[in-house]
Amino acid sequence: MVVMKMKFPFQKRVKLAQGLWILSWCATVAGATTFTLGCILKTELRRRAEVMDNQDIHIVPNTLMIVGLASLGINYFASKICQDALDAGRFPRWKNFLKPYFAVSCFFTVLMLLAVIMSYAMKGSLESSLKAGLRNGIRFYKDTDTPGRCFQKQNIDRLQMEFQCCGNNDFRDWFEVQWISNRYLDFSSKEVKDRIKSNVDGRYLVDGVPFSCCNPSSPRPCMQYQLTNNSAHYNYDYQTEELNIYLRGCREALVNYYMGLMNTIGAGVLSIFLLQGSVLVSLRLLQTAMEAVAGKENTEIETEGYLLEKGVKETIMEYLDPVLKFLLLKNQVEEGSAAATTTPT
Numbered sequence: 001m002v003v004m005k006m007k008f009p010f011q012k013r014v015k016l017a018q019g020l021w022i023l024s025w026c027a028t029v030a031g032a033t034t035f036t037l038g039c040i041l042k043t044e045l046r047r048r049a050e051v052m053d054n055q056d057i058h059i060v061p062n063t064l065m066i067v068g069l070a071s072l073g074i075n076y077f078a079s080k081i082c083q084d085a086l087d088a089g090r091f092p093r094w095k096n097f098l099k100p101y102f103a104v105s106c107f108f109t110v111l112m113l114l115a116v117i118m119s120y121a122m123k124g125s126l127e128s129s130l131k132a133g134l135r136n137g138i139r140f141y142k143d144t145d146t147p148g149r150c151f152q153k154q155n156i157d158r159l160q161m162e163f164q165c166c167g168n169n170d171f172r173d174w175f176e177v178q179w180i181s182n183r184y185l186d187f188s189s190k191e192v193k194d195r196i197k198s199n200v201d202g203r204y205l206v207d208g209v210p211f212s213c214c215n216p217s218s219p220r221p222c223m224q225y226q227l228t229n230n231s232a233h234y235n236y237d238y239q240t241e242e243l244n245i246y247l248r249g250c251r252e253a254l255v256n257y258y259m260g261l262m263n264t265i266g267a268g269v270l271s272i273f274l275l276q277g278s279v280l281v282s283l284r285l286l287q288t289a290m291e292a293v294a295g296k297e298n299t300e301i302e303t304e305g306y307l308l309e310k311g312v313k314e315t316i317m318e319y320l321d322p323v324l325k326f327l328l329l330k331n332q333v334e335e336g337s338a339a340a341t342t343t344p345t
Contacts, residue, residue: 004281004307008289010300016289017085020282024078027279030272031071034112037265038064044261048254050155053132056125060262063115064269070108071276077101078283088299091290098287105280112273119266123259130251134168141210142181157212163257165250166213171227173249178203179210209245218244281307 008016042061045052081098084090137156143149160166167173185192185204195204207228214222222244226232289305 004285006285006289006305007302008285008305009302013286013289013303014086016282016286017082020279020286021079021082023275023282024075024082024279027272027275028072028075028079030275031068031075033068034071034269034272035065035068037268038062038068041261041265044258048159050152051133051137051159051250051254052129053136054129057122057129057258060115060118060122063111063118064265067108067112067115070104071112071272074101074105074108074276075279078279081283082286085286085290088290088293088296092294094287095291095294102280102284109273109276109280112269112276116266116270116273119262119269122262123255126258127251127255130254131168134251134254135173138168138173138179139177141177141179144181145183157210159250159254160210160212160246163250163253164215164246165248165253166209166246167249168251169249170247171209171213171243171245171249174209174213175205175207178205180204180206213245215244215246220244 038061041064042058045058045061049055081091081094084094137152140146140149140152141156142153144153182204187193192204195206196202199205206225208225209227211222211224214224223233223236224245227243227245228238230236230238284307285305287305288309289303292303292305293299293301
């Protein structure tokens with residue numbers, strides 16, 4: 001069953017080729033934009049790599065960069081094909097090239113759509129990565145003398161100030177770790193000894209937070225320590241007072257930032273996907289309309305163009321069959337080689 005069959009008089013073919021030439025160059029610019037968006041997202045993710053437990057989320061920018069580069073080549077050739085479509089004598093030279101061209105183009109166009117879907121679907125992976133990464137970042141905050149962790153304090157402080165957040169889930173995460181290095185503790189002090197003895201792990205735990213958690217918008221001077229002790233501060237109630245530190249956790253802040261960025265990029269790439277799809281559909285119609293002119297003395301006759309000569313399933317199988325046969329043959333060769341090496345002499 002022929003899909004999307006249309007009639008194309010000579011003038012309509014010319015207008016289609018001219019319009020598609022312009023569209024293909026617009027899609028080339030869009031491909032460069034896709035690559036640039038992938039680079040921007042990659043850079044932003046790498047900036048916070050120290051608070052991410054894994055690199056799974058990088059599949060989104062990596063895919064965008066790949067399809068962006070592929071789009072440049074796809075649309076460059078599309079523009080050349082459109083130029084030759086204006087001359088019935090030059091168009092036949094593309095005949096053997098077009099079938100693999102459409103297969104590769106469809107693959108990367110589908111990959112572009114998958115990148116859009118992943119940009120919306122990776123929230124869970126991003127959140128779990130940040131949860132573990134921030135937990136480790138807070139735990140190693142004090143290790144300014146440890147190789148590989150000496151910049152952890154600076155990174156966490158800058159993160160909390162930039163995103164106006166505190167801790168992983170919230171500021172109470174700082175109560176559960178020793179974030180003050182032993183080199184800055186006076187072990188002859190009774191208070192220090194008592195705090196270290198008060199927990200089985202022998203850590204110096206305080207109900208306080210680093211200075212980077214302080215909210216400069218608060219009218220009250222910043223209270224970093226004894227946040228849960230009402231008697232330690234004048235006119236203060238821990239349960240009801242609006243604390244002058246950031247209340248939002250950094251995981252929530254980072255997830256909102258990156259998901260907002262990826263959703264915005266996803267919406268832009270989706271529009272580019274629709275543009276790329278339009279180029280391929282139009283080019284396919286132009287190809288089939290021009291093939292009917294091949295070998296005819298009168299090249300200005302009316303021809304018919306179509307999207308698919310057969311049904312969707314039959315067309316997919318037509319492209320998959322050579323691949324499946326190749327893989328089957330390869331497996332048979334490997335099995336034969338393995339059998340030959342294990343045969344006793």
